[in-house]
């Protein structure tokens with residue numbers, strides 16, 4: 001299990017303020033290479049802010065991040081990607097009017113002769129990315145705006161995995177999905193882990209968290225109020241941490 005080796009990413013004392021809102025205060029977080037790590041917490045707890053810092057979209061006001069033991073500044077999303085951190089945001093960031101292949105390569109299209117987008121390479125690559133994830137999408141040339149929520153989520157995840165990252169961060173990947181589609185996304189997350197990619201998932205769904213996560217980090221009012229091995233906690237304890245009911249102190 002993961003506890004026997006060093007974390008790939010170590011964050012210490014991360015703080016972030018927005019005007020007079022303290023979104024994160026002194027948050028510590030470790031990510032191991034081969035785990036599914038769930039980050040849970042109420043609305044406004046700081047979950048999205050935390051992953052935006054890890055994915056280079058925000059800079060922390062205080063704190064440091066080490067990757068493979070080296071202090072690292074994640075200056076922007078491209079740098080994050082180069083460091084092996086890919087993110088699937090809550091809004092998925094797909095372009096509805098473009099097709100599946102184009103969305104899988106958004107912002108990093110294969111080119112020939114320095115300028116000409118290599119459409120065939122895109123289609124071949126898209127086919128491979130989706131096949132590796134065992135995701136079935138009827139047509140690579142369908143506009144993504146026409147696809148189901150689960151298919152769109154799979155494409156956003158496929159784009160993140162195609163960077164061959166070490167960790168994929170997902171903000172509420174099943175929030176907008178039905179039961180069957182959610183299950184497919186969860187299966188996909190488990191396959192990613194089996195293939196050696198860490199997954200950091202934000203979820204409000206306690207059943208989901210307890211089905212897939214190896215460890216659970218609880219944020220409340222911008223602080224990390226607990227990190228638990230899934231096997232050593234209960235949904236009841238996690239919910240108490242989320243809402244701030246002290247446990248084990250007779251309160």
Ligand SMILES: Nc1ncnc2c1ncn2[C@@H]1O[C@H](COP(=O)(O)OP(=O)(O)O)[C@@H](O)[C@H]1O
Pocket residue numbers: 018019021022023041042043044045046047048049050
């Ligand atoms: N860009 C921003 N500008 C101002 N306040 C923000 C911004 N992003 C987040 N916040 C505030 O920071 C706090 C944490 O937000 P967020 O990280 O989105 O929480 P969560 O994802 O857990 O719901 C909230 O009070 C939120 O209103």
Ligand SMILES: [Mg+2]
Pocket residue numbers: 047048049
């Ligand atoms: Mg959020």
